[in-house]
Each structure stands twice: as structure tokens, then as C-alpha cells.
Amino acid sequence: MDRQSRTRNFSIIAHIDHGKSTLADRLIEDTGLVQSRDMKAQLLDNMDLERERGITIKLQSIRLVYKAKDGEEYFFNLIDTPGHVDFNYEVSRSLAACEGALLIVDAAQGVEAQTLANVYLALDQDLEIVPVINKIDLPSARPEEIKTEIEDIIGLDASEAPLISAKDGTNIDQVLEAIVHKVPAPKGDIDAPLKALIFDSYYDSYKGVISYVRVFEGKVKKGDRIKMMNTKKVFEVTEVGVVSPTHIPVEDLVAGDVGYIAASVKDIRSSRVGDTITLADNPTEHPLPGYKKATPMVYCGIYPAEGEKYENVRDALEKLQVNDAALEFEAETSAALGFGFRCGFLGLLHMEIIQERLEREFDLNMITTAPSVLFRVIKTDGEVLMIQNPTNLPPVQEIDHIEEPIVKANIIVPTDYVGPVMELAQERRGNMLNMEYLDTKRVTLHYEIPLNEVVYDFFDSLKSRTKGYGSLDYEFKEYKEAKLVKLDILINREQVDALSFIVHESTAQTRGRVMCEKLKDEIPKHQFPVPIQAAIGTKVVARETISAYRKDVLAKCYGGDISRKRKLLEKQKEGKKRMRQIGNVEVPQKAFMSVLKLDK
Numbered sequence: 001m002d003r004q005s006r007t008r009n010f011s012i013i014a015h016i017d018h019g020k021s022t023l024a025d026r027l028i029e030d031t032g033l034v035q036s037r038d039m040k041a042q043l044l045d046n047m048d049l050e051r052e053r054g055i056t057i058k059l060q061s062i063r064l065v066y067k068a069k070d071g072e073e074y075f076f077n078l079i080d081t082p083g084h085v086d087f088n089y090e091v092s093r094s095l096a097a098c099e100g101a102l103l104i105v106d107a108a109q110g111v112e113a114q115t116l117a118n119v120y121l122a123l124d125q126d127l128e129i130v131p132v133i134n135k136i137d138l139p140s141a142r143p144e145e146i147k148t149e150i151e152d153i154i155g156l157d158a159s160e161a162p163l164i165s166a167k168d169g170t171n172i173d174q175v176l177e178a179i180v181h182k183v184p185a186p187k188g189d190i191d192a193p194l195k196a197l198i199f200d201s202y203y204d205s206y207k208g209v210i211s212y213v214r215v216f217e218g219k220v221k222k223g224d225r226i227k228m229m230n231t232k233k234v235f236e237v238t239e240v241g242v243v244s245p246t247h248i249p250v251e252d253l254v255a256g257d258v259g260y261i262a263a264s265v266k267d268i269r270s271s272r273v274g275d276t277i278t279l280a281d282n283p284t285e286h287p288l289p290g291y292k293k294a295t296p297m298v299y300c301g302i303y304p305a306e307g308e309k310y311e312n313v314r315d316a317l318e319k320l321q322v323n324d325a326a327l328e329f330e331a332e333t334s335a336a337l338g339f340g341f342r343c344g345f346l347g348l349l350h351m352e353i354i355q356e357r358l359e360r361e362f363d364l365n366m367i368t369t370a371p372s373v374l375f376r377v378i379k380t381d382g383e384v385l386m387i388q389n390p391t392n393l394p395p396v397q398e399i400d401h402i403e404e405p406i407v408k409a410n411i412i413v414p415t416d417y418v419g420p421v422m423e424l425a426q427e428r429r430g431n432m433l434n435m436e437y438l439d440t441k442r443v444t445l446h447y448e449i450p451l452n453e454v455v456y457d458f459f460d461s462l463k464s465r466t467k468g469y470g471s472l473d474y475e476f477k478e479y480k481e482a483k484l485v486k487l488d489i490l491i492n493r494e495q496v497d498a499l500s501f502i503v504h505e506s507t508a509q510t511r512g513r514v515m516c517e518k519l520k521d522e523i524p525k526h527q528f529p530v531p532i533q534a535a536i537g538t539k540v541v542a543r544e545t546i547s548a549y550r551k552d553v554l555a556k557c558y559g560g561d562i563s564r565k566r567k568l569l570e571k572q573k574e575g576k577k578r579m580r581q582i583g584n585v586e587v588p589q590k591a592f593m594s595v596l597k598l599d600k
């Protein structure tokens, strides 16, 4: 059998926590690529090495060699997909490199919102979907029922689905055999001009940009002159290889293969994810269908905290952007917070991940402002503005109306929790479209809901009101006019730009009140009373006052020991560092963050 007929390119798709990573580890271990006891060590070592170069790469794809029961050796290319609603776009991107997908369903939880969302993405790419039922070791596992669920809800034949425990390693051999027999081998003419799709890339300070590719036609080897069809840039290939589990150079990559190409590309923008690579001297006529660019849906300001350098934050954002094409940022300034960046994210989780990576991997201290969606503002003179920062909203008299993005949300919950979910959706201006019974115990609620209401803490609220059983999936639907107003926060009568946000008229007052209360808790007393107000235009809708208090740190020292006095003063100075000056009021940095969660 030739190489193509012995190759299988696949992804694992699942709802979060159904066991995708555990199964991937098990496949890696069972094909003998890495011995179980060194597995963690080896894979992590690889990551640490990358980290030293200033960037962490996720294991994007890995090649496994499997000796099947038919006696043949097969090459499995397992391509990783992120498992969250925010990343649907990246999921499709990985799926485009595959012929099949293993669909993991938890034997106790069954089909959930993102199981379905992922299945639709895989079907869009015409992939063969192989259902696998995981966690059969759980006492609450009900594999036979789940099989029926997969057949009824998704319409896939699940009669032959392997019943496995990825944790205990039960029936993994059945999964390996299913990959051989159910996932189609790749097709594609090896003698045609090169056509390779870049599905991920990152910057390596030694080799330049490393592009992960799926070759669809032709072949590529070291020394070839390649051309990026979108950017039209030409480079000479310095290395081609496969990831198994570290980079292993190979002779060539041919139609059907998944691997990496290095070509001393210095600028990440020349090797764009979604672009087609061909040969400069023998180009293919048409590029592969690229990906549509992921458009950010949620924005927030990221500002260096006191003592943190602006350049460091910019460097870190640039590095993150290299393997996260969906992240956008541009410089902006705030009267309250100084120089910073307005960043665009796919969703709230994406935003949290980036914030966490900035803190953890780059050891940065930052202040983030309230998340905002992209509003469409139609001015009285007909001009249309896309506003991502509430501060940039034109004066009220110039605005004809404002439109906000509406998403279609699918929420799957056990029937017991329908009430609380409907209540939550109602509070968030959701409009229920319909309700579908999945089986006797669970329903899907279909809603239209403003994204602006989802980006706060909708997901957390959903989880807490359904004891963790509710799952959510959403996609952009349309822009719709709404009665939106800009709510400003004034501290001691000074407007704080970083705290302004756009909100529906009906909830403005409540939100304003919660924010004032939170700020009152966070801002220390001063020597004068500090009023905190929430206002729409000139109309104050909520107010709190922090009463005056004279804080004399030396009072306790009775004039005695000078070194003790100095120590106290130093300590007070330290405390001041983490403060922001708003007029003559000192506002602790964490006050800016405290207003992000609006639940009481």
C-alpha cells in the first residue's frame, strides 16, 4: 500500500471536559510514540523549550505510527482543535486539514451544546464523523442510552461506536481500528503542482516562522522555492518535517501529508494562516478556499499597571498574536489609565485566556477595562461608525440611533432548570425562539440575545443557576437597533473614561447603582468626602458617598522610634503605587477590575 492509503488525518471533537485531551494522550501512548512514564515529561519538556523562546505553542498536530490488526503500518496525523464556543473559527480551520473526526461523547453527560456545534462544523467540512463514547467506567455511565441519543439528536449511526474509558485505557484499540477503517484515506495528485494549506504557524527565533501545513496536491522538499499565494512572497524551504512528538525533519511532504515547513520567514505576516503555499516555479492555478477571517466580537482596554512598562505589554501582545491570529490590538490612551491598548477578542473566554497568558507567561501586571461589543452607531448626518470603546461614542445630539450585535444562543439544560434559565435570559433581554426536547430529561432553549448581555457574566450565571449542568453555544446573527445609553462614572465629579460603558436604558440605573456600591467598597477614605456617581449624559442615576477620614499612619508611633516611622511611611508609599490618581482621589487598581463582575 502506498503512503496515501496508509495515512489518516483526523481531529478529536467534543464538548468541554468529555475527555478529548485524555483520549489524545492515550492514543499517543498506545501507539508507542512515547512511553507512558515519560510522556508527560517529554511533552512538557518540549513546551518548556518553546517557552524559553518567549512563546508557548500548543501541540498543534502530531504524527503517530500505528501497526494495525491487518498487519499494515498507518500514519495517523492527529490535529488538535480548541474546545470552546469562542474558537469555532479555529476549530473549522483545523478540521479543514482532516478527512475525519472522532466525536467524543461523555457516557454520563451525553450530547451537549458544543457537541452539536462541533458536529455541524465537521459536517460543513464534509468530514466522516466517528462517534466514541467515553467514561464508561463512571457509575453513572449509560452508554446504550447515549448511543440512542447520538442517533436521535445528531442522526449519526452509533451502533458500532467504541465504548471506552480514556482514563483507564479501556478499548482504546477499538478507537485505533476505527480510525483505520472509518476515517477515509486522503486523496490528491502527488504529481500535480503543490497546494498546501497553512492551518497554524508560530515564530521560532532560530528557524523563523514554522508553518503547519496540510498538503492537498503535489509535494514539497528542502530547497524548493515556495510562494505564499495570498501575500505573493517567495521563500526557499530550509526544512520540512513532521511533529512526532518533537520536530523531526523528513525528505519531503506529499499530497495527503500533514507536517511543518520552515523557510527562514522572518515576518509572521508573510505566512498567514489560511493561505495556500505553492511552488514559485510551478504554481498551481487556484488557491484552496482560505478561511474567512475571524472577527473579534468583544473588546476591552488593557493597560500596564503602575510600574509596568508599556513596551513590555506591546511586545507580549505581539508575541501572542503570532499564533493567535484572532487577537487584535491597537494603541489607545485613557485619561485615567494612561497609554494602553484596545484589544479585540473572539469572546469572553478568549479575552480571559489572553489576560491570563499575559500575566502568567509574560509576568505582566495589567488593568483591564469592562468588556464591550462592537456597536453600530448611525449618526444624524447618515454616517455609520463602528464603536468598540464607549469613550468614542459621539455626543447624544449627533446620534440618530445605535445598533447592537444579537447572537443566536442555544442552551441545553436538564428540564429541572428551565425556569432559572428562562429567568436569566429574561434579565438579559433574551428573546426565546423555541424550546426543543432532546429526550425526556433535557431541552434545548433557543434564544436571540444581545451579545452585550452575554459578555458580562452570562456563562458564570448560567453555570451557577443550573448547578453546572447548563451548556451554551452562540453565534452572531445580526445588528439590531436598541435603546442604548452611555453610562459614565464620576469620582469626585471627575468622569473616569475607563469606567464608562454602553448599556440598555432599562438596566442602566441598576448597573450604575451596583458599580457605585462596588467602587465605594474599593476606594479608601480620603480627607474629604468623595462622591461616586453614575450618570447618563448630565443626569445622575445613582450615587454613593465615601465619607471623609483622616488617615494618620504615624499616630500610633507616639513620636518615638524614627526607623519604625520610616518603615510605616515606606509601607504607605508601597500602597500608593498600586493607586491611580483621578483628580485628587486615589483609586486602587483593583477597583477597576471589581466592576467587571456585576453579580452581587
Ligand SMILES: Nc1nc2c(ncn2[C@@H]2O[C@H](COP(=O)(O)OP(=O)(O)OP(=O)(O)O)[C@@H](O)[C@H]2O)c(=O)[nH]1
Pocket (backbone or CB within 6 Å): 014, 015, 016, 017, 018, 019, 020, 021, 022, 023, 083, 134, 135, 136, 137, 138, 164, 165, 166, 167, 168
Ligand atoms: N472517569 C473518567 N474520567 C475521564 C475519562 N476521560 C477523561 N476523564 C476526566 O474528565 C476530565 C476532562 O478530561 P479532558 O481530557 O481534560 O477533557 P477535554 O475534553 O480535553 O477538556 P478540555 O481540554 O477542557 O476541552 C478530566 O478530569 C479527566 O480525567 C474517563 O474515561 N473516565
